Amino acid sequence: MADAVFDEETNVLLSQVDIEPVDANWFDIETDFVLSQFNLDNVLDMDVKSGNFPYSQTIGDLNVEANKTETGNCSSKRFNFEAKSSDVKKLQASSTPLNTQKNTRWDVNTWDDWGKWRNDRTISAGLKESAPYVLVPPLTVDIGAAELCHWMCRFILEVRRQDGSEYPAESLRQLCISIWRYLRDTCRRYDLNFFDRSKPDFADLRECLDARMKELNVSINKVKKQAKPINRTEEDILWSSVFSLNDAACLQYAVYLYACKLFGLRAADEHADLSVTQFTFGRDDVGQFIRYIGGRSKTVQGGIFHKKVLAKDIKQYANDSNPRCVVNLFQKYLSLVPEDGPFYRRPLATKTADGDQNTQHRRLVSIPYRSSCRECAKGQVLTASRLDTLVK
Incomplete structure (x- = not known):
């Protein structure tokens, strides 16, 4: 019947094929069948020997060759760059605009120059061991919140331009912002955000900056510099x-x-x-x-x-x-x-x-x-x- 049904020169409809009913005992409905219980190797060996398997290799050999090809492509085409620590730092720095980086360095140097000037005066006048904070610390990861608040209040009052004149109120605020940015981005001290009103440790600093800015806005005749339009x-x-x-x-x-x-x-x-x-x-x-x-x-x-x-x-x-x-x-x-x-x-x-x-x-x-x-x-x-x- 099979030879007659699959004649190459005869078109056969599915309804014309005599299919025996499926025996319900083919599959045991009460037993769970796991794929690992099926012996696939014997079937593959039988198919390869009989010529029914379209390839001369077994599945295991094909997997090994595929892995070799994929590994070779990955090493030569897909992954050809090994990042170093310097590359990571360079990429992180590129996320900040160059002008922002420049302003941050300038303002941190202003802190360092002011700290050096104040420490020299303190040393020349004689150290007072009874004082809670004697020398101005550098902006590092080790600086504490109370110490930063103490010195920032004095920095806001004492800092001056290179010619000795006072900073405008907005410039003073930008100085403080740069210091916080340096502590956040370079020192990774996210807990030292003194602009955050929810942090009571820096309440004195915020009040000092606010009062100083109001004082400068009154005392300095501020003239805004801006480009004139071309007519x-x-x-x-x-x-x-x-x-x-x-x-x-x-x-x-x-x-x-x-x-x-x-x-x-x-x-x-x-x-x-x-x-x-x-x-x-x-x-x-x-x-x-x-x-x-x-x-x-x-x-x-x-x-x-x-x-x-x-x-x-x-x-x-x-x-x-x-x-x-x-x-x-x-x-x-x-x-x-x-x-x-x-x-x-x-x-x-x-x-x-x-x-x-x-x-x-x-x-x-x-x-x-x-x-x-x-x-x-x-x-x-x-x-x-x-x-x-x-x-x-």
Whole structure:
């Protein structure tokens, strides 16, 4: 019956096959069957000898060869870097902005200089063993809460600028914040957060800082330093005396201006890390546009605490009737630099075949705009924050 049913030239329906009913005794419903009780080796040996097994190796041999192949791929392709302690520390330090690291070092050095000055005076005047705290301690992991509170109160009253003048209230607060940041990030003393109101050990310190800040706000005539906005007239002066589409340096100055004005690039590190691939051109129902996708910046770190902070995604559309069209400006500049790599390049004096000046394939050491535009716009230095407030 089996030979007739599975004839290669005959189409057979499942209903035409004579299948005997299943015997209920095939499986013992009262006994639990464990897979380990089944002798798989005998079945495999029988299948290999009979030629029914499609491979010449047993399952064990195949597993060994697969493990060798996987191990070889892991060692050569997947895992090829062994991190050291220095690599881990470097990675941890990179999570903090460079300016924050610089300010922290400066303020901790201020503590050290003040402590050295006070300790020298104490030693020269003679140590008083009866005093609870005699010498100012360094900021280390061993410092205690009571000792820190004691000396921080005196630091707030005595610290001065290098010229001997008093710090403004906000600068004094930033000094204290840097000290706490150093204790937290470097010394790993999370219990010394003296800004936490739930910690009564530092109540005297908070009261002292609060009173000192109020006192400084009254005694010091605080003038806030801020960049002045550039008006339309000053922008016209820049286009008449600095910006040009026929000179590499002048073209780059114009690109820097509108990168600040239209795409919101403010900090120097945003310009230093700017890449050509962050700008793309396209066209939609509105018209031709240039699109900028922002990268990592001070406010967009991309870490576990900034998951909901999105990077900049800005479009600017072309205006053919405007001789200062930003799309044409950036197309001109990007046609003269490589398609990948740093955005800012050092201008060259040599010209291309079409008469345009080329740019050198090297990253600029510093932002090019400040020095060349110093004498323009009524002699005022043009910073990125000021360019951001341009009058359109």
